[in-house]
Amino acid sequence: MLAIEDLTVRYRTPGGAVEALSSVSLKVRTGSTLAVVGESGSGKSTVALAAMALLPPEAQTPSGRVLFDGTDVLKLDAQRRRRLRGSRIALVFQDPFSVLNPSLRIAEQVGEGLVYHRGFSDERALSRAIELLDEVGIANPRAVARAYPHELSGGMRQRALIAGALAAEPELLILDEPTTALDVTIEAQILDLLEDLQARRGLTMLFISHNLGVVRRIADDIAVLYAGQVVEEGATERILQAPVHPYTKGLLAAIPRLGRGRTRLASIPGRLPDLRAPPAGCRFAPRCPFAVAASALPQELRHVGDRNVRCCRAQELVATAWPVQDEAASGTLRAVLSPSEPILRVDGLSKTFTLTRGFGALSFEGWRPVMRPVRVKAVDEVAIEIAPGEVLGLVGESGSGKTTLGRAILRLIEPDRGSIRIAGEAVSGKPQKALVPMRRAAQIVFQNPDSSLNPRKTVRELVGRPIERFRLAPSGEVPGRVRALLDLVRLPAHYADRYPHQMSGGEKQRVGIARALATEPRFIVCDEPVSALDVSVQAAIVNLLADLRDRLGVAYLFISHDISVVAHIADRIAVMYRGRIVETGPAEEVMRAPRDPYTITLLSAVPTVDGPPLGKRARDEIAQR
Amino acid sequence: MPLQLKAGLLIVGTIVLLGLLAPWIAPHPWDTISMRTRFLPPSATYWLGTDEYGRDVLSRLLMGTRLSLAMGVSATLVSLAFGVPIGLAAGYFRGKTDELLMRSADVLMAVPPIMLGLLVLAVTPPSLWKTAVAVGFVYIPPIARVTRSVTLALANEEFIQAARARAESTSYILFREILPNAWPPLIVEASLRVTYAILLGSALSFLGLGAQPPSSDWGLMISEARSFIDRAPWIALAPGFAMCLLVIGINLVGDGARERLDPRLKARVGKS
């Protein structure tokens, strides 16, 4: 139905033209689903835009055709393109929060395609919109139809967007990371819905995602994109079970899996090539452990068994696994767990946020003014303990209060109630000035590497400052200490002169870790330290944190929304839901036999790349157990 | 460098240079009255003609350049000196401090700037430096607001939390972590404020509440030339065009600099 042939797309940027796609060819068969998979910078979103002929003005297409039902979409005039979009091809975007127009009602946005493509009257479009909202599983479609986007949750918005895309009965549905902005339990619901629609309407879909687990539930075929090129394509289950291209092998090996326990993950070293001047040879070669001299030559997509692979060694590598390098210290230092004195003990910790204050809280009952502040209980009577050298994984979805808890423990947010002891010393109730010893003993690593480093400071200043602040070394020795710390997080010494914007996300995160380690802490709060990173980089950071724990005996509170990442590093897991800890226990136990219904839902919602395919029915069975 | 930044720097640079060199390059004395040379149209001797006292308009214009520049820059420095600390405090401490400071700013902004200037100047006999202070005072609230919004955005950054997590003092956080990141947007804002200050200052002089005769302030020159506009339009047109050129130049620099701002910072600040 859709065939992309030899498509090259370049974006003009101030730094030169970036080649987002290099002669990409893809085919989506009628009634099937093709997933385009890749990490950030792979060009996968450009595929979606090109298929709709929606590329921004700064994009050029020096070669290629996008054939929809035999006609080249790129060559159509504006009028014809418009008649195609939304009518025969529909697109669901990544971020449901910004894609809905804030000042139009949901029904208007769902039904407007019908008005303009099918000539529906406004009333007919409205009643059809309500039917569609009902079809995508919205409980009270009439109320939602009248609502404005800001009144809906993320999951509801995504359902409404899907309803809008389905309105004009398109033949092809393109979904660009439709679940990435959503929590994992909501993601599972949206995937159920898509599976359902696939079966009921026989939809043809082009599904774009970075998440192989998600793709596995939905796609018949996969095309793996790396640096603007298709490196491997074939049937979904075949690729996931036996990847052939080294990049696919690495990507799959780097994905943390439930039930593997505390092992080191495989990781892919290095970073994407500069796409302003893409290398002529294999684009993955610099990061590839299998690279040979022939890799420097241009690589063709060639037929290998049941699929196409862009690698000159594909045939010989079919059965070779991705090497897992730093398997070293896995679980050896299983802890100096002394039951007597925990490094962290938190009891009855609570924090309520007042969302409106001052004039904002003033409301009126008739004419009578009343102060009515809106309050949210972010952390509610939480008690946790962490032993020296122990890793406690804290899992929860957005809004569960896990970040607030992490910051309240370090008194970066003032808790309302509760006691905190770190390294035997009381932390709660003291004035901030008296917390200096605690601030040395307890540090924090943040989620967003773009935000956690001051953009105007060099790595040397960033990592050196804690040493100066706590006077841990005479000023002459600071550069040496910085070098040692960079070495510890496996960054070369010359990085000391770099500014944050001169580093990749993973490198920045390493600097953030080095900065936290600079005070020689005994306890670190790791607040979603890998969520902003690509899978291949994420694995390396998780491994690094695990190694540091083993070498330095530092304890972590490892906060993450991704239970499979947590399972790889944590000794114990605490599950947080709506401000409360609903379950704690040894990691293996929580993973194997969860007790709390929320934990069960959470675990069953995680899309996996191996094991039995987890469809809706399979999950229902688990939930009933 | 974008074209507009280049053009702006060229214009502003030339005007600043002419202003600095004015006493040496002015072809005639700027304040010598001569009844014989009244209302002479532009000629080879008097490039821009003469005014009602027979003074050379070009020489007066050049001397007036210094006054306008001094007015714009000093008034902006006054508003920066007060507005930046106020904005930093409001944005960082939030809560009651913020409420109090920003509501006060709202009150000041509820009176149009020129009237606030008039009000302040009504209290004392007019002179140019008082006008500069008054104009600076009037523009404290907008500077404070911009600083506050930049600070609000920056205070949410994780590197501020990191600084707090190593027990840095508040002044270290405000002046060493936040301020260096707030400067780029502040400098852009300040450069635009310079133009507002020049325009407002000259308007006050025009109304007789700023520079006093025989000063060659551009606003005053235009005000004095008003009565002879049909007979000798060049007396008013010369300072008017000079002012436009200067303001356009500074605007070009400000807009050009804005586009060159660190895009990441621009995106973040823009959201708030």
Add this chain to the structure above:
Amino acid sequence: MAGYILRRLAFVALVLVAVSILVFGITSLLPANVAYLILGPFAPPEQVRALELKLGLTDPIWQQYWRWASGILRGDLGESMLMNRPIAPLLWEAIVRSLTLTVTSFILIGVIGVGLGVIAALRHGRPLDHTVSVATYLGIAVPEFFWAIVVILVFAAWLGWLPSSGYEPLSAGYWIWLQHIIAPVMTLVFGHLAHVSRLTRSSMIEVMQSPYVTAARAKGLPERVVVIRHALRNALLPTITVLALDFGRLMGGIVVVETVFAYPGLGRLLVFSIQNRDLPTLQAAILVVAAIYALANFAADLLYAWLNPKIRYGRSVA
């Protein structure tokens, strides 16, 4: 929504109280001795003392403020010291004349400014956009008083179409009245148009690049529907706030424009009262301007709320 309106109204009241304190505070610093002003510079000191007692000028400052403020609440603005007339009717006449100028200019600025901004944004990067951008650069750089002089030079001195200054009431004939309005209105429009059109342009460009406009295009809607239904409404939200601010700037603009055109409105009254140290008139005039400005902002808030569902409907259904 009702709560929102009342909240905004409460804020308007608060601002006015604060402005009145500010105005009273600053003017009471005036060194000019009011009694001397009334009695002339050579009055004997005993007479001055007696008048000061009579006027209450020896009372504590807060008592003086209270007397003044409560008078205003009763509608008594006091008496002009210079003209020996009650201020209220004097001010009322001036307000009506000034509002004639500002409201007319405001409507023209709103319509033309928003129109130019939208057109320039839709032609982003094309010749028309560049023309508008250059023109607005000029507009921002030219001070009002210079515009006024250019208008006089062109329309009065050169073309001879309009009178160079003055004011005639409507009773003198519609055309004569209008002739006296055109030049000041033109000056105000030239001086303030650029600001509105520049902000409309940038806000429209931003909205046209937003994800929901891309999404609307992906639905295959006709371009006119994308622009009018999806973009314009959201782009106009920030413009409304700017327009309200500009109404304040217009209120400031009348000071210069009325002085140049010898137009007997609020601005001229203000300058006149400052030049002659007529305190009560000065205080009343500034307070009135602040009140008009605050009400304009209030109106903008209402319009904003009406167009913005996030304020109109605070609660969520899901």
